[in-house]
Amino acid sequence: MTAHRILAWSPSAIVFDCDGTLMDTERHWMEARSITFRSFGLKPPAGFAERAKGVHYAECGALMAEETGKPDLVDDLTAALLDNFMALVHEEPVTMPGAATLVRLAARYLPLAVASNCPREMVESCLDRAGLLPFFGHVVVAGEDVPPKPRPEVYQIAARLCGVPPQDALAVEDSLTGAESARRAGLRVLGIGSPPADRSAEQVDLWVESLAVPELTTWARDRIASRTPLADRGDGPGD
Known part of the structure; x- marks a missing residue:
C-alpha cells in the first residue's frame, strides 16, 4: 500500500488535471x-x-x-x-466535489498548476467561470509543442514552472491516462474515483472517492496548511 506516500507527505507543489478532477466535465x-x-x-x-x-x-x-x-x-x-x-x-460549468475548497486552501501555501489534454481556451474558460483560475500560476496544455498524456511532458513542464523537482510535486488525476503521464514524469499521484480492478491501478499512490473525503481534508489541514503561507514568502499567485 502506497497511501503513506501521500498522507504522510507534504508536497512542494500540486498539479491538477482539469477534466473530471477540478471540473465535472x-x-x-x-x-x-x-x-x-x-x-x-x-x-x-x-x-x-x-x-x-x-x-x-x-x-x-x-x-x-x-x-x-x-x-x-x-x-x-x-x-x-x-x-x-x-x-x-x-x-453548465460545475466543479467536482471538494475541488474548490482544496484549491483555495492549497493556493495559500503552495504553487499550483493545471496539466491538461484539453484546449487552453476550454481549460481557462471553465476555471474562470468557476472562479478558480486566479489560484493557478500556470496552465499547461497538450498542443503542437507538448505531446498529450500519457506522455510525461505536460507534468514535467508544470512542475518546472512551479519551481520544484517532479518528485516534490503531487499530481491529482481521475484517469489512468493522466496517472501514467504523471508517474512517468516522476510525480506522486492522487487518484480520484474508483480504482480499476487490474494492475493499472498501481499507477496511483492513493485513490479517494472524491476531493471531499475526510481523510483528504485532514491531510490538507495537517500537511499543507501547516506550511508558511506564500504571501509571507513573497511568492504567492500573481506575485
Whole structure:
C-alpha cells in the first residue's frame, strides 16, 4: 500500500488535471460524443466511453472515425466534438466535489498548476467561470509543442514552472491516462474515483472517492496548511 506516500507527505507543489478532477466535465464529453455520433448518423461502438476517457480530444475524434469505419471523417468528427463540448461546458460549468475548497486552501501555501489534454481556451474558460483560475500560476496544455498524456511532458513542464523537482510535486488525476503521464514524469499521484480492478491501478499512490473525503481534508489541514503561507514568502499567485 502506497497511501503513506501521500498522507504522510507534504508536497512542494500540486498539479491538477482539469477534466473530471477540478471540473465535472466528463459527463459533458460523454454527451458531446453522443451528439456528435448522432449528427453524423453513427452509432457509438460498445465500450467506447471507457476507451475515450482521458484521451486528448483530437485522438478521440480519430478513434471515433476509426471505430465506426469512417476514416475520412476524422477532421469533421474532431471539430464537431470540440464544438459540442464547448457549448455544453459554457451552459453548465460545475466543479467536482471538494475541488474548490482544496484549491483555495492549497493556493495559500503552495504553487499550483493545471496539466491538461484539453484546449487552453476550454481549460481557462471553465476555471474562470468557476472562479478558480486566479489560484493557478500556470496552465499547461497538450498542443503542437507538448505531446498529450500519457506522455510525461505536460507534468514535467508544470512542475518546472512551479519551481520544484517532479518528485516534490503531487499530481491529482481521475484517469489512468493522466496517472501514467504523471508517474512517468516522476510525480506522486492522487487518484480520484474508483480504482480499476487490474494492475493499472498501481499507477496511483492513493485513490479517494472524491476531493471531499475526510481523510483528504485532514491531510490538507495537517500537511499543507501547516506550511508558511506564500504571501509571507513573497511568492504567492500573481506575485
